[in-house]
Amino acid sequence: MLLSANRNLLPLFKKLSYQIIGNPKDFPLENRIFNAICAIALFIIAFNVPYNYLTGLKMTSLIFGILVISFAGIYYLSRFRNKLTISVALSVIVVNILFAVNYFYSGGIQGASLLSFTLAFFLTMLISSPRQYTWWLLLNLATVVGVIIYEYYHPSSVAAVYATREDLFADMTPTYITDVVVIFVGTMYLKNAYRKEKERGDEKNKSLELMNAEKSKLFSLISHDLRNPLASIQSYLQLIKEIELEPKDKAQIEAELLYVVNNTQEMLYNILMWSKTQMDGPNVHLSKVNVSYAIQPILQINKLAVSKKKISLETYIDEEMEVLADLNMLQLIVRNLLGNASKFTPAGGTIVVRTSVVEGNCLIEVKDSGNGIHQQEDIFSLKVRSTFGTDNEKGVGMGLFLCREYTNAQNGKIWFQNNQEGGSSFYLELPLAN
The missing domain is CATH 3.30.565.10 (Histidine kinase-like ATPase, C-terminal domain)
Structure with missing residues (x-):
């Protein structure tokens, strides 16, 4: 019963995932990864809004509320407007700016902000293209080092948000757990997506190898099997040219010649149709x-x-x-x-x-x-x-x-x-x- 229920739920889960991240037929892998990360980020950030408020981090709760609205718009741009490049750039810039502001309202270097910056950078590497890696690395380092230096020379800029030791643990522990879970899910999703893409590539390579083998065999067959009918046609024509034939014999040879031509034409027609199917599909x-x-x-x-x-x-x-x-x-x-x-x-x-x-x-x-x-x-x-x-x-x-x-x-x-x-x-x- 349990196995049957799982089989029934699998198509529903697949359909739901396609609605959230996009169908592989319509969206490339990079776009689907970004949509998945946006959906996960929206869930985590939305959870942190009431949690931070209840733990006394009211400004952090407000900042995360702004993040929810921002990521909802970014997700819409990527999933429904298919504007991946703009969505990635906006998400990275918004996250770094708001996390930098939140740094001064969540305990500074003693709070959970650095863990959040680390998670944000990991997700940035997942969703951005390789040619942007250097820029996002420099942005992340500049932002984090900048707020740390500012706090070092201006200690009063960081608000004292942890009234007790319990408040510090209540903030740091779930932040670390969230970071580890997101990194785990993101890594597994990326590896699974990579494996599926690799399998598709292997299937295409096998198809190409099979097609090349068939073409090689076909060319070999053509070069061998067309010689006989062409030689027959040449012999008939040579005979007609050199010998004055009786009308009866000439009619018989012409019938034989027509028969050979028809067979050869049928052969060439099949070759033409096969070649057309290989190039254009049926x-x-x-x-x-x-x-x-x-x-x-x-x-x-x-x-x-x-x-x-x-x-x-x-x-x-x-x-x-x-x-x-x-x-x-x-x-x-x-x-x-x-x-x-x-x-x-x-x-x-x-x-x-x-x-x-x-x-x-x-x-x-x-x-x-x-x-x-x-x-x-x-x-x-x-x-x-x-x-x-x-x-x-x-x-x-x-x-x-x-x-x-x-x-x-x-x-x-x-x-x-x-x-x-x-x-x-x-x-x-x-x-x-x-």
């Missing part, structure tokens, strides 16, 4: 898309590939079905799935494209009668090496990777299975538009 425009309208052009494009291998292409597509998807992404996914099916289906085989409704979603199935998929691990990643098709077709091994990326971007699901009767089926599930 640009998704979800809208109501008619599935039949989206798939029919892909079927027309693939007719050449399936007719060349004498593959039977069967379609069972609901012409009224509409999904919530990105038209270009949907077409790229279906194009890659259908291209893979024709690539790994032997001559005389069958490819079936079917749509259906399953649990309120649209299910698109691309089924082939090939040999099935033997290398099943990481098939939707760039770790898989592209293999030759039944007619020596070749790609760069990134089609299914793009299918997974674009399916996720459209809030869909994609998976596959080997069929008992042979071949494999790929399934694309997308939400219906209605």
